[in-house]
Amino acid sequence: MARKASLSGFPELLPEERLVENHVLDTLRETFELHGFSNIETRSVETKEQLLRKGEIDKEVYGISRLLDENSTTKSEKEQLALHFDLTVPFARYVVENAGYLNFPFMRYQMQKVWRGERPQDGRFREFTQADVDVVGDGALPFRYDVELALVVIESLRKLEIGDFKLRVNNRKLSEGFYRGIGLDDTAGVLRSIDKLEKIGPDAVAQLLKDELGASDEQAQAALNLAQICTEDTSFVNEVKKLGVEHALLEEGLRELEEVVGQAAKRAPGNIVADLSIARGLDYYTGTVYETVLVGHEKLGSICSGGRYESLASNGKRNFPGVGLSIGVTRLVSRIISQKMAEPTRKVPSAVLIALTSDQTWSDAQDVADSLRQRGIACEVSATAAKFGKQIKFAEKRGIPFVWFVSTKEDGSLKHEVKDIRSGEQIEADPQHWAPSTEDLHVRIEAAQ
Amino acid sequence: MARKASLSGFPELLPEERLVENHVLDTLRETFELHGFSNIETRSVETKEQLLRKGEIDKEVYGISRLLDENSTTKSEKEQLALHFDLTVPFARYVVENAGYLNFPFMRYQMQKVWRGERPQDGRFREFTQADVDVVGDGALPFRYDVELALVVIESLRKLEIGDFKLRVNNRKLSEGFYRGIGLDDTAGVLRSIDKLEKIGPDAVAQLLKDELGASDEQAQAALNLAQICTEDTSFVNEVKKLGVEHALLEEGLRELEEVVGQAAKRAPGNIVADLSIARGLDYYTGTVYETVLVGHEKLGSICSGGRYESLASNGKRNFPGVGLSIGVTRLVSRIISQKMAEPTRKVPSAVLIALTSDQTWSDAQDVADSLRQRGIACEVSATAAKFGKQIKFAEKRGIPFVWFVSTKEDGSLKHEVKDIRSGEQIEADPQHWAPSTEDLHVRIEAAQ
Numbered sequence: 100m101a102r103k104a105s106l107s108g109f110p111e112l113l114p115e116e117r118l119v120e121n122h123v124l125d126t127l128r129e130t131f132e133l134h135g136f137s138n139i140e141t142r143s144v145e146t147k148e149q150l151l152r153k154g155e156i157d158k159e160v161y162g163i164s165r166l167l168d169e170n171s172t173t174k175s176e177k178e179q180l181a182l183h184f185d186l187t188v189p190f191a192r193y194v195v196e197n198a199g200y201l202n203f204p205f206m207r208y209q210m211q212k213v214w215r216g217e218r219p220q221d222g223r224f225r226e227f228t229q230a231d232v233d234v235v236g237d238g239a240l241p242f243r244y245d246v247e248l249a250l251v252v253i254e255s256l257r258k259l260e261i262g263d264f265k266l267r268v269n270n271r272k273l274s275e276g277f278y279r280g281i282g283l284d285d286t287a288g289v290l291r292s293i294d295k296l297e298k299i300g301p302d303a304v305a306q307l308l309k310d311e312l313g314a315s316d317e318q319a320q321a322a323l324n325l326a327q328i329c330t331e332d333t334s335f336v337n338e339v340k341k342l343g344v345e346h347a348l349l350e351e352g353l354r355e356l357e358e359v360v361g362q363a364a365k366r367a368p369g370n371i372v373a374d375l376s377i378a379r380g381l382d383y384y385t386g387t388v389y390e391t392v393l394v395g396h397e398k399l400g401s402i403c404s405g406g407r408y409e410s411l412a413s414n415g416k417r418n419f420p421g422v423g424l425s426i427g428v429t430r431l432v433s434r435i436i437s438q439k440m441a442e443p444t445r446k447v448p449s450a451v452l453i454a455l456t457s458d459q460t461w462s463d464a465q466d467v468a469d470s471l472r473q474r475g476i477a478c479e480v481s482a483t484a485a486k487f488g489k490q491i492k493f494a495e496k497r498g499i500p501f502v503w504f505v506s507t508k509e510d511g512s513l514k515h516e517v518k519d520i521r522s523g524e525q526i527e528a529d530p531q532h533w534a535p536s537t538e539d540l541h542v543r544i545e546a547a548q
Numbered sequence: 549m550a551r552k553a554s555l556s557g558f559p560e561l562l563p564e565e566r567l568v569e570n571h572v573l574d575t576l577r578e579t580f581e582l583h584g585f586s587n588i589e590t591r592s593v594e595t596k597e598q599l600l601r602k603g604e605i606d607k608e609v610y611g612i613s614r615l616l617d618e619n620s621t622t623k624s625e626k627e628q629l630a631l632h633f634d635l636t637v638p639f640a641r642y643v644v645e646n647a648g649y650l651n652f653p654f655m656r657y658q659m660q661k662v663w664r665g666e667r668p669q670d671g672r673f674r675e676f677t678q679a680d681v682d683v684v685g686d687g688a689l690p691f692r693y694d695v696e697l698a699l700v701v702i703e704s705l706r707k708l709e710i711g712d713f714k715l716r717v718n719n720r721k722l723s724e725g726f727y728r729g730i731g732l733d734d735t736a737g738v739l740r741s742i743d744k745l746e747k748i749g750p751d752a753v754a755q756l757l758k759d760e761l762g763a764s765d766e767q768a769q770a771a772l773n774l775a776q777i778c779t780e781d782t783s784f785v786n787e788v789k790k791l792g793v794e795h796a797l798l799e800e801g802l803r804e805l806e807e808v809v810g811q812a813a814k815r816a817p818g819n820i821v822a823d824l825s826i827a828r829g830l831d832y833y834t835g836t837v838y839e840t841v842l843v844g845h846e847k848l849g850s851i852c853s854g855g856r857y858e859s860l861a862s863n864g865k866r867n868f869p870g871v872g873l874s875i876g877v878t879r880l881v882s883r884i885i886s887q888k889m890a891e892p893t894r895k896v897p898s899a900v901l902i903a904l905t906s907d908q909t910w911s912d913a914q915d916v917a918d919s920l921r922q923r924g925i926a927c928e929v930s931a932t933a934a935k936f937g938k939q940i941k942f943a944e945k946r947g948i949p950f951v952w953f954v955s956t957k958e959d960g961s962l963k964h965e966v967k968d969i970r971s972g973e974q975i976e977a978d979p980q981h982w983a984p985s986t987e988d989l990h991v992r993i994e995a996a997q
Contacts, residue, residue, distance in 0.1 A: 105645055106629075109593060113649050114586035114656065121587060132897035133921040135928030137563035138570060142675055143592075143661060144558060147615070163610045163631065165665035166596070180555075182612065196554055200562050202895070202945050204931065207563065212592060216614035226591055241931035243910060250914075362911065366918070446651070448581035461692060462811065465699075469815070472582040479584030482653065482690035496651050 108217075108225030110433065118443040120228075120432045122544040123259060124210055127230050127426065130255040131208040134247070136232055139207050141189035144180045149192055159216035160184055182214040186231040186425065191412035194235055194419055203237035203419075204244065210428065222399045222430045233423025235411055240420040242355060245387040245407055246362045252403055252424050253367040256391070260546035261431065261440060263394035266370055266403070268359055269377035270387050273352025274325070277339070280346035281321045288312045293326050294378035301327075326376040332364045333357050335373040352386070359387060385409040389424055393434070402431050444543045445498030450535045451478035451517070452494040453503045458484045463505045463513060470530035476540065478503075491520055500539050503528070557666075557674030559882065567892040569677075569881045571993040572708060573659055576679050576875065579704040580657040583696070585681055588656050590638035593629045598641060608665035609633055631663040635680040635874065640861035643684055643868050652686035652868075653693065659877065671848045671879045682872025684860055689869040691804060694836040694856055695811045701852055701873050702816040705840070709995035710880065710889060712843035715819055715852070717808055718826035719836050722801025723774070726788070729795035730770045737761045742775050743827035750776075775825040781813045782806050784822040801835070808836060834858040838873055842883070851880050893992045894947030897926040899984050900966070901943040902952045904933035912954045912962060919979035925989065927952075940969055949988050952977070 104110045112120060128138070150160055161182045183189050186209050194205065210230040217223055232251060234244040249266060256264050274293075275286040283289050292307040299307075301323050308314040308322060321342060328338045336357050339349075356373055363371035379388040384406035391403035405424030412419040435441050451471060453464040464480045471478045479499075481490050487504075494502050504516045517533060518525040534540070553559045561569060577587070599609055610631045632638050635658050643650065659679040666672055681700060683693040698715060705713050723742075724735040732738050741756040748756075750772050757763040757771060770791065777787045785806050788798075805822055812820035828837040835856035842851055854873030861868040884890050900920060902913040913929045920927045928948075930939050936953075943951050953965045966982060967974040983989070 102646070102649070104591075105641075106591065106593070106595075109591040111591055111642065111646075112588065113646060114588055117586070117588050133924070133926045134917075135896060135898035135926060137566070137896050139561065139563055139566050142553075142555065142558040142560055143663075144555070144675070146555075151615075160615045161612045162615050163612050163663075166600075166609045166611050166630065167665065181615065192554075193560065197551075197560075197562060200551070202942075206896075206928070214592075214612075216616065226593070243929075243931040247929070247931075362914070365911075366914070447584060447586050447655075449584035462814075465811070465815070468583075475582070477582045477584060479655065480692075480696070482692040482696075493651075 108219030108223075110224055110226075110429065112432075112436075115443050115446040116432075116436050118446075118542055119435055119441055119544055120428070122441070122443075123428060123432055123435070124228075124230070126258050127210065127255050127428075128208070130251065130258055131232055134206075134251045134254075136206045136208040136251070139190075139193065139209055140211055141183070141186070141193050141209065143182055143212070145183050145189055145192065146179055147181045148179075150181050150183065150188060161214050161216055184215045185213055186211060186229050187233075187411075187423075190231065190233065190235075191419075194412045195414045198237070198414070198417065198419075204234050204240055205236075206234045208232040222427075222433065224429055224433075227427070227429035228432075230426040230428050231423060232426075233405075233411075233421050235419050235421035235423075237417060237419060240422065242358070242386075245355065245422050246359050248405070248422050248424060249359050249363045249371065249387075249389065250366060252389075252391070252426070253363060253370045255426070256403065257367065257370065259431075261393060261435060264370060264391055264402070265372045265394060266363070266389060266391050267372045267374035267377050268356065268363075268387060268389050269373070269375055269379075270352040270356040270359075271384055271406075272348045272386055273339070273356055274375070274378070276346040276349030276352055277325050277342075277344050278322065280344035280349055281318050283308075283312060283314055283318055283322065285312050289314075289322055290378045293322065293376060296323075296326055296376050328373070328375040330360075330373050331369070331371065333361045333373070335360070335375065339375070355386060379404060379406060383408040383410070387422065393431075396434060396438075399430060399434055400427075402427050439547055441544050441546045444538075444545060445500070447497045447499060448477040448542060449479045449497070449499045450476055450539055450541075451501040451503050452490065452499045453478060453480045453505070454487065454490040455481045455484035456504060456506045460484070460505050460507075464503075467503055467505060467515065467530040471533075474534065476534060491518075494520055501535060557668030557672075559673055559675075559878065561881075561885075564892050564895040565881075565885050567895075567991055568884055568890055568993055569877070571890070571892075572877060572881055572884070573677075573679070575707050576659065576704050576877075577657070579700065579707055580681055583655075583700045583703075585655045585657040585700075588639075588642065588658055589660055590632070590635070590642050590658065592631055592661070594632050594638055594641065595628050596630045597628075599630050599633065599637060610663050610665055633664045634662055635660060635678050636682075636860075636872075639680065639682065639684075640868075643861045644863045647686070647863070647866065647868075653683050653689055654685075655683045657681040671876075671882065673878055673882075676876070676878035677881075679875040679877050680872060681875075682854075682860075682870050684868050684870040684872075686866060686868060689871065691807070691835075694804065694871050695808050697854070697871050697873060698808050698812045698820065698836075698838065699815060701838075701840070701875070702812060702819045704875070705852065706816065706819065708880075710842060710884060713819060713840055713851070714821045714843060715812070715838060715840050716821045716823035716826050717805065717812075717836060717838050718822070718824055718828075719801040719805040719808075720833055720855075721797045721835055722788070722805055723824070723827070725795040725798030725801055726774050726791075726793050727771065729793035729798055730767050732757075732761060732763055732767055732771065734761050738763075738771055739827045742771065742825060743829060745772075745775055745825050777822070777824040779809075779822050780818070780820065782810045782822070784809070784824065788824070804835060828853060828855060832857040832859070836871065842880075845883060845887075848879060848883055849876075851876050888996055890993050890995045893987075893994060894949070896946045896948060897991060898928045898946070898948045899925055899988055899990075900927035900950040900952050901939065901948045902927060902929045902954070903936065903939040904930045905953055905955045907933045909933070909954050909956075913952075916952055916954060916964065916979040920982075923983065925983060940967075943969055950984060 411421030833855035860870030
């Protein structure tokens with residue numbers, strides 16, 4: 100990604116960069132599965148109707164049409180299909196369509212490409228990978244999944260060793276209850292203004308609240324006081340209570356947020372923040388809301404966001420509430436690569452190159468390769484008996500640590516030697532038993548110091 | 549996939565079916581990496597110019613365009629981009645664009661979705677996954693990679709335990725040399741006719757050769773004699789020689805095919821066939837050609853095809869020859885699922901459900917989950933303290949083999965018990981040390997007996 104993409108907004112990785120991305124995807128997969136989440140994929144296309152019904156035209160949807168149909172004048176499938184712009188809309192459709200085959204609460208993760216025709220810029224792409232993790236219930240979904248989701252994403256991000264990050268959490272019930280408690284009933288309007296806090300500052304937000312929502316000085320100040328509360332433990336509860344506002348919804352939101360923050364602070368101290376300014380636009384959220392910043396990379400935007408929705412999906416008769424988050428894999432990986440936050444220990448999977456001492460030893464070399472592979476040691480066989488120096492250089496360029504030589508002794512039997520090309524040490528070895536150190540066995544991704 | 553896709557040609561899997569697909573993808577990845585192949589992904593879109601320059605309109609390419617641009621009258625990006633229909637065209641572009649960053653011979657695998665607007669039918673989809681494995685050289689590529697590629701795909705397919713399959717191999721040089729040797733110089737025309745052998749039979753092919761290419765009875769018969777040679781070892785060499793045709797290209801092709809078949813028959817007997825009727829359409833192949841049938845599922849078509857191309861890619865100055873194969877993952881997986889050729893041992897990743905004995909034990913249950921997960925044991929925690937029977941049923945439905953109970957003893961300390969819900973056996977257990985059997989640790993995919 101240091102190179103310029105040949106199509107703006109459609110990044111492609113070199114093999115050694117893809118190792119980093121695969122490490123991220125593997126780590127997420129492993130963590131999600133340890134927590135019991137099942138993997139699914141949805142098709143890349145949805146009907147335009149499905150994609151646009153929430154008025155999401157601003158996501159800049161890509162329609163698709165068969166080139167063969169383009170000159171057709173009839174309203175064919177051409178008019179109907181588009182690439183998905185997130186994984187939430189397809190997941191909601193999938194849940195409704197397959198409800199009869201799923202066990203609820205249904206815990207799923209999904210790691211796929213999505214497309215948005217936005218103007219490309221740092222951290223924004225037209226094709227990118229998201230990793231979504233959600234739980235969806237049939238009719239009801241216990242609140243505790245809001246806690247579980249915070250824990251699973253914190254654990255996932257910790258395992259990625261991307262440095263310090265903060266999962267910032269708030270609760271819509273808390274904010275809305277508070278606003279109602281101070282007499283501001285257009286809670287969506289207040290949220291919309293508060294959402295601009297970081298961009299325009301408190302004075303401008305207060306002015307907005309007064310101008311657009313008719314708030315009094317006291318009301319505007321109270322809303323701002325709430326938004327400025329930000330703690331790494333449950334002490335926010337007292338800070339809110341000190342503001343002296345009372346409302347049943349506020350109480351409920353406080354209890355919920357206290358549970359999320361309390362459990363996360365206990366199990367993963369340092370990565371959770373109760374940040375009462377978090378609004379997450381309007382979206383569909385109805386309780387917990389999450390976003391995540393990489394400390395020192397705040398301008399990158401949130402790398403993992405989500406929340407609770409009382410109605411993720413519905414088919415008229417049944418309602419499916421959900422809670423979940425979406426990790427911006429491409430955004431994260433592009434930063435890891437461009438900042439060299441982590442690098443692979445070599446460029447290729449092979450731990451060993453089996454060199455050819457003569458063109459006749461290729462089959463013997465393949466025998467060695469078979470033995471090594473049966474024991475999980477990745478290796479490749481030289482295709483030609485070039486000079487040893489050239490074969491060693493071939494390995495060196497790729498970072499392959501070992502070169503294996505097969506030669507024929509005077510009595511006709513085979514002699515096996517393996518050379519660590521970093522130290523130059525060369526020893527006799529048995530293809531049935533020799534193994535590299537655990538460190539050298541697989542490519543590893545090392546976090547920068 | 550037993551269910552009908554809600555959009556014809558765009559299949560979606562249930563979570564337990566996706567386990568089978570992931571098993572296939574994981575197995576391929578593992579095998580390719582053991583052989584030293586690096587993973588890459590290319591963007592999903594190419595310029596239409598790139599996709600159509602080989603006149604591949606028959607692949608029914610899907611163009612994409614931003615919905616916002618659809619009413620625009622200017623020639624915007626709308627006119628330019630389309631979804632790739634295979635992974636070879638994008639790979640060729642990637643090689644040329646990144647040649648300066650790659651080490652040649654470049655061994656890569658690539659597992660991605662591709663799109664074709666064809667009429668959906670059994671084994672044919674509009675969105676499907678391919679797994680491609682290729683080696684590409686800079687200027688030259690040693691022939692031995694043709695052997696290596698046969699070996700890696702045979703090993704991959706064997707590991708999938710999909711039953712008997714045959715990798716059918718031929719060599720373009722062999723066929724073309726033979727045709728020239730008998731005086732038929734329109735070798736492409738002969739190949740096109742021979743390619744119809746299975747569909748229309750030998751008599752009709754002979755007629756075609758005579759009518760369209762002006763072949764004599766003897767020439768037509770000779771071409772058919774060659775196409776009928778089919779051996780599981782290198783005995784095809786003598787059978788060809790018995791036909792008494794001589795040509796330098798024929799000799800070269802014979803030597804090459806003998807090496808592929810000889811090595812594969814030695815290392816993987818029973819899965820290789822020298823089948824001299826294989827033509828693989830016209831495509832770009834110039835030497836070895838491969839296709840693969842699943843025995844008993846011949847109507848499914850080839851599940852893995854490819855070959856050698858002297859010019860996979862070129863940028864004018866440099867030429868990049870390659871050899872590779874493409875596995876039709878979706879085609880294969882859809883068959884595995886519909887025929888129940890393999891099934892997962894359970895529906896979800898979790899090996900253990902930590903039950904709640906009361907609502908207050910949730911945090912204790914999370915402690916147990918943490919201990920198990922740290923040791924790689926996937927588990928989930930009940931969200932509510934429902935009746936034990938209900939919690940056990942929750943586990944049963946998903947195939948989770950163990951339920952863990954945490955309760956408080958009279959002295960205030962915790963009591964841990966784990967129940968194997970299949971046998972009913974319940975024992976005391978220590979969250980720091982208890983582990984399920986290796987068989988129960990992860991979901992496994994079991995081949996049908």
